[in-house]
Amino acid sequence: MVSIQNLHKKFGKNQVLSGLNLEIKEGGIFAVLGPNGSGKTTLIKCLLGMVIPNKGKISVLGVNVKNGSDYRNKIDYLPQIANFPSNLKVKELIKMIKDLRGNTTLDQDLINLFKLEPFLDKKLGNLSGGTKQKVNLVLTFMFDSPLIILDEPTSGLDPISLIRLKNLIQNEKAKGKTILITSHIMSFVEEVSDEIVFLLEGEIYFKGSISELKTKTNQPDFEHAIASILTDNHA
Amino acid sequence: MLKILKYSFYDLMRSRWSYVYFAFYLLLGVVLLFLNNDLSKAVITLMNVIIVLVPLIGTIFGVMYYYNSKEFTELLLAQPLKRSSIFLGQYLGVAISLSMSLILGLGIPFIFYGLFKSSAIWDFSLLLITGTFLTFIFTALAFNIALSNENKIKGFGYAILLWLFLAIIYDGVFLMSLIMFEDYPLDKLSLIGTMLNPIDLSRTLILLKLDISALLGYTGAIFKQFFGTNFGLIVSISMLSVWVVMPVLRIIFKAKKKDF
Numbered sequence: 001m002v003s004i005q006n007l008h009k010k011f012g013k014n015q016v017l018s019g020l021n022l023e024i025k026e027g028g029i030f031a032v033l034g035p036n037g038s039g040k041t042t043l044i045k046c047l048l049g050m051v052i053p054n055k056g057k058i059s060v061l062g063v064n065v066k067n068g069s070d071y072r073n074k075i076d077y078l079p080q081i082a083n084f085p086s087n088l089k090v091k092e093l094i095k096m097i098k099d100l101r102g103n104t105t106l107d108q109d110l111i112n113l114f115k116l117e118p119f120l121d122k123k124l125g126n127l128s129g130g131t132k133q134k135v136n137l138v139l140t141f142m143f144d145s146p147l148i149i150l151d152e153p154t155s156g157l158d159p160i161s162l163i164r165l166k167n168l169i170q171n172e173k174a175k176g177k178t179i180l181i182t183s184h185i186m187s188f189v190e191e192v193s194d195e196i197v198f199l200l201e202g203e204i205y206f207k208g209s210i211s212e213l214k215t216k217t218n219q220p221d222f223e224h225a226i227a228s229i230l231t232d233n234h235a
Numbered sequence: 236m237l238k239i240l241k242y243s244f245y246d247l248m249r250s251r252w253s254y255v256y257f258a259f260y261l262l263l264g265v266v267l268l269f270l271n272n273d274l275s276k277a278v279i280t281l282m283n284v285i286i287v288l289v290p291l292i293g294t295i296f297g298v299m300y301y302y303n304s305k306e307f308t309e310l311l312l313a314q315p316l317k318r319s320s321i322f323l324g325q326y327l328g329v330a331i332s333l334s335m336s337l338i339l340g341l342g343i344p345f346i347f348y349g350l351f352k353s354s355a356i357w358d359f360s361l362l363l364i365t366g367t368f369l370t371f372i373f374t375a376l377a378f379n380i381a382l383s384n385e386n387k388i389k390g391f392g393y394a395i396l397l398w399l400f401l402a403i404i405y406d407g408v409f410l411m412s413l414i415m416f417e418d419y420p421l422d423k424l425s426l427i428g429t430m431l432n433p434i435d436l437s438r439t440l441i442l443l444k445l446d447i448s449a450l451l452g453y454t455g456a457i458f459k460q461f462f463g464t465n466f467g468l469i470v471s472i473s474m475l476s477v478w479v480v481m482p483v484l485r486i487i488f489k490a491k492k493k494d495f
Contacts, residue, residue: 011494045494045495048312048313049312050309050312050313050494050495051494051495052492052493052494068317069315069316069317069318070315071315072313072314072315072316073315075313077313079309079310079313083305083306083309083310084306084307084310085246085304085306085307085310086306087246087249087250088246096242097310097314099238100238100311100314100316101314101315
């Protein structure tokens with residue numbers, strides 16, 4: 001599904017990714033974890049072609065990321081911070097993205113799911129953070145793509161929306177899709193993910209299932225297992 | 236690219252500033268015609284305003300639009316769209332909407348005044364053409380500056396400096412060098428010097444079309460010989476086109492390498 005070889009990225013003097021290798025097979029939910037500044041978002045942006053790597057090769061569904069932009073038709077991406085043009089209405093934004101990417105009928109179901117109907121005629125600048133995130137989720141899930149990338153999907157969501165999101169993610173997984181998630185909410189990661197990829201200082205520190213991580217670190221629960229990696233490496 | 240162009244254009248058409256800009260030209264056109272009562276004289280006054288103002292507005296608007304639509308750009312970058320089409324679409328959206336404000340704002344009062352029956356129609360058209368060229372040139376330069384500077388304040392600073400340099404400082408330096416080297420034959424040098432600055436080039440082009448080159452003395456005669464002919468006109472227009480194409484190419488080049 002996704003194959004990354006020897007990925008390097010530097011921002012000025014700040015080496016963010018240094019020789020990262022990662023293979024993600026088709027189907028399942030993968031969580032990309034790591035402390036702040038470990039390069040999670042950079043990695044995702046490299047996959048999307050928003051950040052141009054200094055070195056290395058990335059291919060998504062067998063297509064080299066450098067060769068054109070059509071491969072992004074196969075990716076649904078949820079950006080970390082929902083920054084939308086503030087003078088557009090929700091309805092107009094959805095229509096515009098549909099116009100740019102091709103038509104879909106899934107948007108209505110998602111609008112109903114997240115109860116966004118009353119906000120459709122409001123301008124994006126006037127929405128609360130949580131509502132913006134719901135719009136963001138609608139825009140992401142309304143295209144039925146085989147690869148879904150979610151950068152901090154839970155931020156700002158209320159408990160009921162969080163449950164809906166989890167169901168939505170499980171439904172997508174059941175369809176055989178590959179889902180990449182980054183999050184700092186460990187309970188969420190533990191609940192949804194099949195496999196985790198732990199980034200530390202621009203390299204992959206651990207890749208495997210949560211139970212493997214617990215055995216490796218000798219910790220009874222997931223949150224402490226993550227914490228022990230961080231204290232061992234930063235203490 | 237056309238879809239991005241469409242959205243940028245609509246976005247700008249809905250913004251207050253396009254109307255302010257349009258209304259300004261409308262007012263300027265009406266007032267000038269009312270005070271001057273003479274089309275050709277109004278064209279000369281207009282030229283002086285346009286030559287300085289159009290580049291300024293193009294630069295400021297270009298930089299402002301780029302920084303303001305950063306979020307929109309990031310949203311677009313994650314979609315299956317080519318980078319070059321995103322940025323070219325936005326650039327053309329800004330440049331076309333600004334040019335429309337200029338052409339409609341000035342065109343309407345002049346048409347009502349009886350432009351089509353007047354002999355000034357060619358001068359006026361040339362004025363609008365160079366105004367449009369200047370808009371495209373300076374918006375492209377502004378996009379270049381904004382693409383190269385993450386920091387808004389720096390971006391604005393450089394943009395203003397660029398305008399100041401090309402609109403005012405360049406002329407000063409040019410004039411000083413002409414005075415210093417006045418013992419040497421300078422016709423070729425001054426022709427080239429004029430060509431290298433789009434603002435000077437536009438000004439000279441219009442002035443010489445307006446048949447007031449007699450005021451410029453000997454240099455005026457040489458300029459007239461060059462710019463007044465069809466050959467000169469073609470060279471000048473192609474030079475202005477080069478001034479559009481070069482920055483646009485750099486936008487494409489820069490956009491391909493940038494991280495977001």
